[in-house]
Amino acid sequence: MSLPPVVNTVNLVKIYQNGGVPVPAVRGIDLRVEAGQFVAITGPSGSGKSTLVHMLGGLDARTSGEIWLDGKRADTLSESAWALLRRQKIGFVFQFFNLVANMTVADNVELPALLAGASAREARERREHLLGELGLTDRADASPAQLAGGEQQRVALARALANKPSLLLADEPTGNLDSRNTRDVLRLLGEVHREGQSIILVTHDARVASLADRVVSLLDGEIVDDGVIGTGRRRPRGTAGDVVELRG
């Protein structure tokens, strides 16, 4: 028995209305991401890559087509149902970090766990663990404004992982960082991926994309290239791929 794909889209279309003029952003994308895969979506500005991940996370409604998450149809969900789904299964990392400015680092990271119904103690333990992993333990009581960009993005990553989501969506997570911080964030992404985390990463930076198992290139809202890069070294342990290989 094979695990269902984490993400499966069927002929996904998104058309914006701009003053009555339809502007297609995504035109018929079929994308299948297996559990544990690290997929980079690249493409020039306006190619529809951000729109695609927003639709995958339910932040934006699709115009037509289907979205299946963990083998369940998701595109027909209501806004609230999407919100509940996000709480449990999806972690988001944004370009501008989007930490809640008034809350401390610790509160930012604990928020998703609390939202999912964890007790204050469970949330604290999880936060301590995550911040420890990301080397931010001593910044727990700082406010986001006191952190450097790289640190903020690491906090955002900790927050996205707080509920052990089955899918991590990262929209240009390094777009606003210098090269050193970019390296740090990518190293962290690589680490969580090695632990089995499925990741979809949007980037227009080829070097960042090269870190992924698989690179999907978009142009004008369509997939123009979809290739698996590298093997072995970055092959995650214990993923669906392994199972298929053993059976095969």
Place this chain on the structure above:
Amino acid sequence: MSTLRASVRWVRADLRARRGQALLTVLAVAGIVTALITSATLLEDGTNPWRGLFIESKGAHVWLHTRDAPDVAALSRLQGVVRVAGPYRAAPVMLTMDGRRSPVALRGMQARLPAVAVPLVRQGRWLRSGDADGVVVERSFAEALDLRVGGPFTVTALNGAVHPLIVVGLADTADQGFYPESTPGLAWTLTSTLAGVEPALGRSESVTGLRLADGEDTLPVVHGAVTMLGGQIQRMSTWREVRASMELDNRLLGLLLALFGGAGLVAAALAIANAAGGRVLSQTRDIATLKSLGYTRGQIFGLLMAEHGALGLLGIVIGLVCGQFAASFALEGMPILPLSPVPLLAITAGTAAVVLVAVALPAWRGGRTAPIPSAPAAPLTGHLSRLARLALLVRLPPALVLGTRDAFTRRVPAFLSIFGLAVPMMMITIGLGCWATLDDFLRHPEQVGQAAALTVRSDKLPAEDVARAARADPGVAAVYPGSEVSALEPEQTRSVLVRALGTSAEPYPFSVVEGRMFADRGEAVAGQGLLDLMGVRIGDRVRMTVGGTPLIVHIVGRVVEPEQDGEVLSLGMDSLAAKDAVPPQFYSLVLKRGVDPATVRARLLAASGEALEVQRVVNPAERLSVIRGVIVALIVVLSLLGLANLLTASALGLRDHALDLAVLKAMGLTPRQVAATLVTGTGLLVVLGVVAGTAAGASLVGGLIDLEGHSSGVGAGIGRTPSFLTLTLAVLAAIGAALLVALIPARKAARARVPVTAR
């Protein structure tokens, strides 16, 4: 429910980040609720201390005055009667103080206080069994005559015997109204003392009180008592009459507070809506982030409602507490009861509803925020406003032009801000107008129908001597003979006061605001209350009877009439029949400008050897002086509301233009110019709001006060607009303070390192 913990964290963090604004919201709501509670208490109790007194003294609903003691057992068997007070023996005596004689009803009591209709001793003590010459005096009577505990109370019985008694206590009662509206004055002695003062039973009466289970059953009980006692009853009074007689004429205060409270509530709703709306707008990204983390639309709505609504509800609770204090402070010395539950509940629920509605719209908008946090939240229109183009045309400095442009980039919040500032400013102007009207009352009493500062009368000297003595005083400008008689109005159902003062040839200087002064026999002027009561207008003829003599007068004008709810007809002495007019009962003295009435009074008393009775006319404004305190408090609350609105406008302006700051600096504007740009953006809204509010207030205030004057019977013509100087100062103070408040964050922003990213 799973979002509860997360939401609490969020709310706590958000409130911590904006303590000042949150505090302002709480204080503003608290202030408004305080005003509303105080107003309701005043309208209910302040205008009528009867309720408090009646409940505290377990008062009797019906009082029967009979020749002999009635059958108590039979009375108590009447349907609805719970207990019977008395019967007490009461004798009419005359109290002589400072040459003035005041009739007193001396009531015989036991040393033990009765179970119902208890005299409430406020000073001194109740009678003791050994008090052969002790007397407890009703408080309003004691105050009017300046009687003190331990002082003498020398009474003359009908047989002419003089009895020196000593005041041992002062007590409140709900048995009869306050002196001098209710006469004779009331005093209690031991029955043994009373028997000594008035041994003849035939010259006294018996007073019996009936306490009912339900005051609404008064009429059947009265009928029952009348049927039972028949011709024995000499006089009878019910709680309704006592309540009516205790009603003071300061409903104005309650109405003023209600007006302020009501308008303040609108202002508070605006301030809260602005504050919540501004906060939601500036938190768009955070809210979007929350949604991306899994908050649903409804949960965001609930979160925002809870946060902003809780502030309002906290304000309401504080206001409820403060309202009780404020009411007891405003009516110092009067027995205050807490507000009855219905208005209390109405105010609480009404304010809560207003707060929640005010918060609901921004919260709903917050809930609809798109969950994509990177979506820009910049203003939609970026083009130059007409005002800005105008500013460019007249070559204003660039900072001003840019600020003018900024002011209206968000149209709706801009207009809400203007409105939110205009409403408090309007109310402040109205408050200043009330202040000016009170000042006017005091400074020009002749304009409110009180040209005379003193009245003199004497029952020892002939009228001509009184007039001569008054005219001889150097401080007196004019002396008008006067008489007051009670006239039955046409349907003969109630009587009105007819005041003859001066003559047709030489009329007293009434303050005529409509029509003209009477100039001939048979002409009269009337107060608004009388016109309303009789349903007549200026130009009509009215027919009344004075002691059986018909009196037909032609009403030629309306005067400002502060007495008797305006139900007074004023005419010349020559219009009255000789039997009523000769000799005059009293003389009204108009003093020369700047002369102190107290000095003239002392001089007159000394010159006549205490034979004259000289009374000061009480200016209605003196009774209303508490209004000034109220106006100051309300101005403070309204300023808080304005400030809350201002902070919102300023914060929103800063947020909207934070990104522009980098551009402005890149264009070469100095930090000072950048600060000026930001201050102009906020300041323009402030100027517009303040000026509009002041103009609206100034145009409304006269009419509002006149409306109140009309409904209270005093009549229109008393309202004053605050002076131009006052208004200018108020506007300048408001704008100056506002600019100062706006300057601080603007300077900080101008000097801060300009952020490159969206945050």
